[in-house]
Amino acid sequence: GAVVSQHPSRVICKSGTSVKIECRSLDFQATTMFWYRQFPKQSLMLMATSNEGSKATYEQGVEKDKFLINHASLTLSTLTVTSAHPEDSSFYICSASYGLNTQYFGPGTRLTVL
């Protein structure tokens, strides 16, 4: 099946710093990428939807200035957590899609903010 990678897989940072997470579709061109957040023992929460070359659409309650999303190409989207705080510690997962009923998930990035 199609492969989606995320980098880094784990990151630990100090409070106040910014962290960038990359999501790449390795063997297909993704017209849409999704960013999710997952807290322990909870399901995925959609943060934003990004389409290549256009601004991301954020879900209600998600601060677009805090979670910057860039979808610069059909194979790469980045999520930057700006001025990270301990409450931003979570598991961040991206998925990539090239058709209405296709969605391939990345392996996730575990962010720990000290």
Add this chain to the structure above:
Amino acid sequence: KNEVEQSPQNLTAQEGEFITINCSYSVGISALHWLQQHPGGGIVSLFMLSSGKKKHGRLIATINIQEKHSSLHITASHPRDSAVYICAVRSEETSGSRLTFGEGTQLTVNP
């Protein structure tokens, strides 16, 4: 009430048992996905269904569009099947490929 509900929330089985996880949804859908999430966090797409039944190895997924219900079956379960299984649907009313997720079913298979 969530648009997608799974049952049971937790399931413990002995190796070799036949397992069923259920998913009910309340909206018209164009597709239903079954996903597997291992303790490390990575998510694997198991099936995408719009009708009928699909089989892959020991896994079988069925969907009844009229009853708005899907089941995931695991035959001859094994400890390596231990994971969280998530049902997700794409609503007919949704533009694009956005999914709505169930809460997941934590499966533990003991040797």
